[in-house]
Amino acid sequence: MVISSEQPFAHQAAESGTAPDLQCRILVVDDDTALRRSLPIALAQPGRHFDCCASIAETLRQLEHNSYDLILLDYRLPDGTGLDVLSWLAASQRQEAVVMISGEDAIDAAIGALRAGADDFVRKPYHLAQLQRTVHGALHKTALERANRTMSERLRASERLHRYLVESSPDLIFTLDGEGCFTYINPRIESLLGFRGNQLLKRPFLLLVMPEDQDRMHSLLQDVRNGHSERFEVELRLRRNRLSLDQGLPETVTVALDGLPMPGRGDEGARSPGLYGVARDISDRKRAEEIITHQAYHDQLTGLPNRLLFRDRLELAVTHAQRQNSPLAVMFVDIDRFKLVNDTWGHAAGDTLLRTLAERVSGVLRRGDTLARLGGDEFTILLPDISQPQDAETIARKILDVLAAPFALGNGEFRATVSIGIAIHPRDGHSAEDLSRHADVAMYKVKRSGKNGFRFFDAGLNAHHRQRVSLENDLHKALERQEFELHYQPQISLNHRRAVGMEALLRWNHPTRGMVPPATFVPVAEEMGIIGDISQWVLERACAQLGEWRSAGHDTLRMSLNLSPHDFDHHDLVDKVMAAVTRHHIPPALLEVEITESMMMQDADATATKVRELRSAGLGVAIDDFGTGYSSLSYLQKFPVSCLKIDRSFVRELSASAVNPIISAITGIARGFGLHLVAEGVEQEGQVSVLRSLGCDIMQGYLFARPAPAAEIERWLNTQPLPAAPG
Numbered sequence: 240m241v242i243s244s245e246q247p248f249a250h251q252a253a254e255s256g257t258a259p260d261l262q263c264r265i266l267v268v269d270d271d272t273a274l275r276r277s278l279p280i281a282l283a284q285p286g287r288h289f290d291c292c293a294s295i296a297e298t299l300r301q302l303e304h305n306s307y308d309l310i311l312l313d314y315r316l317p318d319g320t321g322l323d324v325l326s327w328l329a330a331s332q333r334q335e336a337v338v339m340i341s342g343e344d345a346i347d348a349a350i351g352a353l354r355a356g357a358d359d360f361v362r363k364p365y366h367l368a369q370l371q372r373t374v375h376g377a378l379h380k381t382a383l384e385r386a387n388r389t390m391s392e393r394l395r396a397s398e399r400l401h402r403y404l405v406e407s408s409p410d411l412i413f414t415l416d417g418e419g420c421f422t423y424i425n426p427r428i429e430s431l432l433g434f435r436g437n438q439l440l441k442r443p444f445l446l447l448v449m450p451e452d453q454d455r456m457h458s459l460l461q462d463v464r465n466g467h468s469e470r471f472e473v474e475l476r477l478r479r480n481r482l483s484l485d486q487g488l489p490e491t492v493t494v495a496l497d498g499l500p501m502p503g504r505g506d507e508g509a510r511s512p513g514l515y516g517v518a519r520d521i522s523d524r525k526r527a528e529e530i531i532t533h534q535a536y537h538d539q540l541t542g543l544p545n546r547l548l549f550r551d552r553l554e555l556a557v558t559h560a561q562r563q564n565s566p567l568a569v570m571f572v573d574i575d576r577f578k579l580v581n582d583t584w585g586h587a588a589g590d591t592l593l594r595t596l597a598e599r600v601s602g603v604l605r606r607g608d609t610l611a612r613l614g615g616d617e618f619t620i621l622l623p624d625i626s627q628p629q630d631a632e633t634i635a636r637k638i639l640d641v642l643a644a645p646f647a648l649g650n651g652e653f654r655a656t657v658s659i660g661i662a663i664h665p666r667d668g669h670s671a672e673d674l675s676r677h678a679d680v681a682m683y684k685v686k687r688s689g690k691n692g693f694r695f696f697d698a699g700l701n702a703h704h705r706q707r708v709s710l711e712n713d714l715h716k717a718l719e720r721q722e723f724e725l726h727y728q729p730q731i732s733l734n735h736r737r738a739v740g741m742e743a744l745l746r747w748n749h750p751t752r753g754m755v756p757p758a759t760f761v762p763v764a765e766e767m768g769i770i771g772d773i774s775q776w777v778l779e780r781a782c783a784q785l786g787e788w789r790s791a792g793h794d795t796l797r798m799s800l801n802l803s804p805h806d807f808d809h810h811d812l813v814d815k816v817m818a819a820v821t822r823h824h825i826p827p828a829l830l831e832v833e834i835t836e837s838m839m840m841q842d843a844d845a846t847a848t849k850v851r852e853l854r855s856a857g858l859g860v861a862i863d864d865f866g867t868g869y870s871s872l873s874y875l876q877k878f879p880v881s882c883l884k885i886d887r888s889f890v891r892e893l894s895a896s897a898v899n900p901i902i903s904a905i906t907g908i909a910r911g912f913g914l915h916l917v918a919e920g921v922e923q924e925g926q927v928s929v930l931r932s933l934g935c936d937i938m939q940g941y942l943f944a945r946p947a948p949a950a951e952i953e954r955w956l957n958t959q960p961l962p963a964a965p966g
C-alpha cells in the first residue's frame with residue numbers, strides 16, 4: 240500500500256548516500272485486518288512506503304521479490320509464529336531490521352525473538368508513541384548500518400584502486416623504515432631489477448645501490464633518519480639481480496628517485512622516520528644522453544676522441560704537470576701523401592686507411608695516453624706520463640715501426656708513412672695551446688724535410704714556420720685573386736734564325752713580396768695539394784696564348800710547359816691536356832709537356848704509362864734536366880719522349896777549348912733516338928758555338944731572351960728573323 244505524496248522507495252539512492260533516512264520501505268505483517276490498515280497511517284512519514292501481509296506464507300512470497308528496511312512482525316500468525324520469518328531471514332542472509340510485536344506476556348517470547356534476530360520487541364498493547372519511537376530507532380539503526388556498509392565498501396573500493404595504482408605502476412614504489420630497510424615494495428621490482436618483492440622485505444635499500452652511488456644515498460637516508468630531510472630527488476644507479484644478467488641485460492639501471500620522508504609513529508616505542516620512494520627508470524634517456532655526449536666528443540670515423548676532448552684532456556694534463564713539475568709530450572701526427580690515397584683509391588679506401596692506422600697507433604700507446612683525430616689526416620697524441628723527452632722519442636719510433644707493414648686498400652697495398660712533430664712540457668711551452676702549436680710546427684718541418692720521420696720542436700723553427708704559414712695562406716688565395724701570370728722564353732733555331740718554340744714559366748705576382756719565383760712556391764703548392772688547380776690554369780693560359788700567336792701568323796711555334804709530378808698522379812691528365820689543346824685549336828704536336836728525370840724515377844711504371852698516352856695523343860714530351868740523373872739511357876727505352884733538354888748545369892761548364900763528353904753523349908743519344916734537342920741556360924756566345932759544333936741547333940737562354948710577359952715576347956717575335964747567329 241502506497242501512502243500518497245510519498246516518493247517511491249529509492250534504495251539505490253539511499254545506498255549511494257544521497258538521503259539515507261528519507262526513503263524507506265516497511266512491511267507490516269499482522270493477521271489483524273484493522274491493524275494492517277491503521278499502522279501505516281499511524282506511522283506514516285514522508286518517504287515511508289508500506290506493504291502489508293497477513294500470514295507467513297504471504298510474507299515470504301513478498302520478501303522473495305522485495306527488500307525492506309524494516310519489518311513490523313506480529314508474533315502470532317495463522318500459519319506459524321514470527322520466529323519462522325526470522326529464521327527464514329537469517330537463512331537468506333537478509334539485511335531487513337525486524338521489530339517483533341507480540342501479545343505474549345512471557346519474557347521468554349521477547350528473548351526468543353531477539354535471539355532469532357529481531358532488532359526490537361514491542362508488547363501488545365502498546366502506546367502508539369512507543370511504537371513510533373521503536374520504529375524510528377530501528378529505521379535509524381538500519382540507516383546507520385547501511386551507511387556503514389556503503390562506507391566500508393567505498394573504502395574497500397578505494398583501497399583496491401590504490402593498490403591497483405601502486406602495484407601496476409610503471410615506477411618502482413617502496414617504503415623504507417628508519418633503518419633504510421624495505422617495508423613495502425611494488426611488483427615493478429621484478430621487471431626492473433629481477434628481484435621478487437618479498438625477497439627484499441626487511442633488507443636494506445642500499446643493497447640495490449651501485450657502489451659509486453652508495454655514499455650519496457647513505458647520507459640522504461641518514462638525513463631522513465635524523466629528521467633533517469625534506470623531499471629530495473636524486474639519480475641513482477641500481478644493480479640488477481645477478482640471475483637476470485644471464486638474459487644479456489645491462490648490470491645497472493639508472494633511476495630518478497623521488498624520496499619523501501615519512502614521519503615516525505610518535506607513540507611509545509616510536510620508530511624513526513622512514514622514506515616513501517618512487518623511482519623511475521631513466522636508463523634509456525641516460526643512454527641517449529651518453530650517445531649524444533660521446534658523439535660530441537668523438538670522431539665518428541675512428542671512434543677516437545676529437546679535437547674538443549683532446550683539448551680538454553690536454554689542458555687537464557698540463558695543469559697536473561705544472562703542479563707536479565713533471566714533463567708531458569704532445570705529438571702531431573700527419574699521414575704523408577694521404578690525398579693520393581683518396582685520389583687513387585677513392586674516399587672509402589681513405590677511410591679504411593684512417594681507421595686501420597688509428598688502430599695500429601693505438602696499439603703502441605699506454606692506457607693513460609690519448610690518441611685523437613683532429614680531422615682529415617691529422618692526429619694528435621697526448622703522453623701525460625713520461626719521465627723524460629726520450630720516452631716520447633721511443634713512442635714516435637714505435638709508431639713509425641708499426642706503420643712499416645703495408646695497408647691493404649682496394650685491390651692494392653699502400654705503404655703509409657707519417658710525419659710526427661713533438662713538443663715537450665715545460666721545455667717547449669707551458670700552455671696547451673703553445674704545446675699543440677709547437678708540435679704542429681715540428682711536424683711541418685718533418686714534412687718539408689722528406690716526411691716519414693719525427694722531430695722535436697726547437698725555437699728556431701718558429702719564425703720560419705710563421706713565414707711558411709703566411710705563404711700558404713696567400714697561396715690559397717692567389718688563384719682566385721688572379722695573381723699568377725705566365726712569362727715566356729723563346730727557344731731559337733740557329734739554322735732558321737727564328738724562335739721555334741716558347742717555354743711557359745709560371746710567376747706569382749704577390750701583392751707585397753713582388754714576383755715570387757716558382758722554385759719558392761711550387762713545392763709549397765704541391766704539399767698543400769693545390770698544384771693541380773695551378774697546373775690546370777697554366778695549361779689553359781699557355782694554350783690560349785699559343786692560340787693567339789698562331790692566329791697572328793706564328794703557326795709553327797711550339798709551346799712547352801712544366802707539369803708537376805703530382806699532376807701525373809691523376810688519371811685524367813691526358814684528357815685535360817687534350818681538352819685544352821682542342822679548345823684552342825692547337826695541333827697536339829705543337830704542345831710539349833716537360834717532365835724531369837726524377838719524376839721518371841719516382842714512379843716509373845705509372846709515369847711511363849702517362850707519357851705513352853700523351854705521345855699517342857700526338858703531344859710532345861720533353862725531359863727537362865736530361866743527364867742529371869742516373870739511368871738516362873735505360874729510361875729512354877721505356878719513356879717514348881720526343882725531346883731532350885740539355886740541363887743548364889752542363890751548358891754553364893762549356894768552354895770553347897774543352898770538349899764536353901756528356902753533351903757529346905746527349906747529342907748522340909738524341910740523334911740515335913730521333914729526338915729534338917734543346918740546350919737551356921745559354922748565356923754566352925762561346926757556349927753557342929760549342930753547342931752548334933756538337934750538333935745542337937735549338938737553344939734557350941738569357942743570351943737570346945729572358946723569360947718575359949706575353950706582350951713583350953710578342954714584340955720580340957715580330958723582330959724575326961733574327962740577326963745572323965753568333966758563332
Ligand SMILES: Nc1nc2c(ncn2[C@@H]2O[C@@H]3COP(=O)(O)O[C@H]4[C@@H](O)[C@H](n5cnc6c(=O)[nH]c(N)nc65)O[C@@H]4COP(=O)(O)O[C@H]3[C@H]2O)c(=O)[nH]1
Nearest residue numbers: 744745756757758777801802803920921922939940941946
Ligand atoms: N741562370 C739562367 N737561368 C735561365 C736561363 N734561361 C732560362 N733560365 C731559367 O731556367 C729555368 C728553366 O725552367 P725549368 O728548368 O723548367 O725549371 C723551372 C720549372 O721546373 C719550374 N716551373 C716554372 N714554371 C712552372 C710551371 O708552370 N709549373 C711547374 N710545375 N713548374 C714550373 O720552376 C723552375 C724554375 O723556373 P724559373 O725560375 O722560371 O727559371 C727558368 C728560367 O727562367 C739562363 O740563360 N741562365
